Amino acid sequence: MSCPDSVKVGDPPTPISIATQPANPMPSKLSSCVIGIDVGGTNTDAVILQGNTVLACHKTPTTADIQEGVEHAIEEVVRKADIAPGCRVDSVKIGTTQFINAVKEQDSSKLDKVAVIRLCGPYSQGSPPFVDFPLALRNLVEGHFGYVDGGYQVDGTPISPINVEQLREQARIIKAKSIPSIVVIGIYSPSNDTQEKEACSILASELGPGYDISRSSAIGRLGFLERENASILNASLRRFARRVITGLSHALSHLGDCKLYITLNDGTLSKASIASEYPVRCFSSGPTNSARGAALLAKSHMSDESDEREVLVIDVGGTTTDVCALMKNGYPRQSAAFVKIAGVRTNFTIPDVHSIALGGGSIVRINETRTTIGPASVGSRLEKDGKSFGGDILTATDLVRWDPISPEIKTSGLDEIARILEEAVDLVKTKQGNARIILVGGGSIIIGSKIAGADEVIRPEYLEVANAVGAAIGKISGAVDTTAFPAEKTIDQQVEDAKLLAIERCVAAGGNKHTVEVVDVDVVPISYVTNGATRILVRVVGDLLEGYEETHLPANPTLDGEEFHKAGAILPDEVYKESFTGSKASSYDVVKHTDINSYRPRIEGDLWYLSELDLLFLQDGTGVLGVGSCGEPYPAYLACRLALRNGETLTIRRQDTFPDNSVVLVGGFMGSPSVYLERIPGLNEVTDAIKGVVKQTGIADFDAVIPNEIGGMNAFEALLAANRFNKCVLDTDLVARAYPKLWQTVRCLKDISVTPASLADGAGSCEDFTAAHDNYEAEILMRDACTNLGSLCGLSVNPIYGVEAKTLPRNSFSYAWTIGRSIALSRSLKEDPITSLLSSENGKLIFTGKIISVTRKVAQGFTRGSVLFESFSDIENERNTSSTPKKSATENLLIDFENENLSAILKVDGKEDKVVACCPDLICVLDKANGAPLGIADYKYGLRVSVIALPAPPVWTSEKGLAMGGPRAFDLDMDYKDVVGTVDVIYEPPKSVWDMYGEGA
Structure with a gap:
């Protein structure tokens, strides 16, 4: 490639500019400059900049030993720049794909075995480390995992203190297995990393030199399993990363006192020594660098x-x-x-x-x-x-x-x-x-x-x-992700504290304090809690302070030199932002070599024996029926899948043949879905709650379990609870969808009490509710108790007998399975999943567009808010070559939600408001690309979606059903009768899998 000698970013703009901009002459006097390098799979690109002036560029093939290619690129770009005497290269900033390629290639010479120590107490043990890794990669990196006491609740109180003897025992096992790399992960450690640091120190003391110990809080944000996975990949790559960074440092040796920085996923920088400890942060720096470079090169136009x-x-x-x-x-x-x-x-x-x-x-x-x-x-x-x-x-x-x-x-x-x-x-x-x-x-x-x-x-x-x-042009960043509670300081005051802490971290990482600016602030109330818990995320960026030395770091309570090498301290924190755009990662990946169209579930008599594929279908189906709430079922799905792989059975029993005198117990969770993603359930929450109800009622035995609602994680947790009691799940639930209140069930429509009921935290605490004045009082009492037990509890309510079970919503698991199968089949055939789903489930497409704003607030423990969508532009109109192209109307859709989606109002050109759907009909927001269901926590600016409506069963459109679950039950100023028929379909009861695939079907 031929590069001009110099160009100044800022030449006069030329609209729809096709020719390149003219180059500026070489500045007459130079003082310092910066080299930027991108190491791609094919080429290694290099540029040399002074301020905003590009002095020279060079493109060379990437070599097998990337050091050689980088050395050549540096030599050539410096030669082309013809740097004047007295000018120095202050820093070289490199983006590389080497680390992510090592994982993708599954190169055993670059990946180490990893041991994982969870500070979790009784939690998370149903979903072990490594369980969802692809088999080949798992065989390369899985070394050992252990559970020890520790972790925090969402409010910052310890689940249990660190147990030194347990950690010493884990150290002995790790040493005996000769596992070189260790990850310590604690529940809610991104909000408080004290226990992780203490555990790392104990392990380092027991293991001695030669072991690499890192903390999960230095790698990722809230989201326990995902942070753990990222930490495992990072730990496995550390040895290789140090080798790569050492080679890159050597390539700079002829430049004198020149600092090396590595670009991170978010377009900011990390000192090379830090990047070698956290290679996972460099996985996707290439696309970010390209966008950042484009923004600078075109700056004059903007x-x-x-x-x-x-x-x-x-x-x-x-x-x-x-x-x-x-x-x-x-x-x-x-x-x-x-x-x-x-x-x-x-x-x-x-x-x-x-x-x-x-x-x-x-x-x-x-x-x-x-x-x-x-x-x-x-x-x-x-x-x-x-x-x-x-x-x-x-x-x-x-x-x-x-x-x-x-x-x-x-x-x-x-x-x-x-x-x-x-x-x-x-x-x-x-x-x-x-x-x-x-x-x-x-x-x-x-x-x-x-x-x-x-x-x-x-x-x-x-x-x-x-x-x-x-x-x-990479900058330095600092970030904070924490959970706050209104106490001596308000949430607004704690946001300001988070900004100051993020700035401190940016400066400690090498940022110039005079250029630091706050670029992202997001405040997200946590739903289903009554103590005002709020997640605060702040990110700042600042220019690199040239001449910055690691030995000149200001005092920082989260970092000290010895601890950095032993425990893997972070500078700066992982960067993330709640309002980023993106595509919802589907909870279901099409299984290779599986013909979904010809797949038939295993039906034997009245029992349906679940397979892994059935679980995958249920994951998306229960997400759709969650209508925006109920939490991501991923951890419980993993636990169910693990049970199958361990040779256990998960069975669902046919509803319409269930004996009248049989007994059904209800199992599920009460609390915040946000807590569920960090404090992963253990083995006992739901089972302890069921035992509490059994004890209160004196039931000698029971025959089946059902979820309190079919939406999201509750369906999977009921499957797990049934399996732990060696029982089956009955093909029904209490709602036929999801609702935020405990009393919004078909049983409560018949004035059946939710009590006797029990809540259990899985750590030995169980609270019984023998009676309440009414179901509304029971809701208040149990919500308060749930908050006191960590904002997430196993739940069981008043038992059900077979004669009543037959009157509950029909074929709930079958319905969820059918929805998930429809989405999966469309994906496997590379067809539009929305069209297929609407055709099979009698639904209607309400809107297709992008999220442009989200508002949330918490009242009495429930997240109330709205999300505004804007329709996609009409490119056919824009491509119209006539002199007077037709302008299409601007359409927006506003959805109000209270944990679940409540109403959908269409706005045309900002003037006309039309209610196109409302509860109890199911309003579901799906990722446009793959049909994955989205919860209200997923609603982010720019997310591209399809919004559909599915008809509610008649029990919820009756007069009493509307009073309990219709729009006015949520203080919406509309009547359901105003929108009857907007779904434009006739409700059909869902068929059971026995009717579709059983004997004689």
């Missing part, structure tokens, strides 16, 4: 701060094109979803990048009716195989570079490229109207000057090495 147009970055490579949206601060929006790395579910943040199979090397095929582009690509062999380079394969690049190509093929091919790209742009956009697009990447030659959905296309100078430019 000087008007009053311009409200959205800015998108399109990075076109050889095989794929990445499209992402830029925030005002010049950083790409980050994914809000769980991210799978090599099949491992984690919760560290990466850029929300929409990738499409389109690049300069995409293969062009000429069909009778149309020209297709990709998805196959010649990739890095473009200059050998492409026709414009003398090869035999027609590629996307050849459409613009190969002279002999016919005009018809060229036109049709470029039109197809435009269509593919414009669909991606429309999907990524989060605002109506035209966007500005910054086009970068070596393959951008294939993109035309006009893109529907955009009125400005910027092709900045050095677009081929935008990723290296992004690395060169």
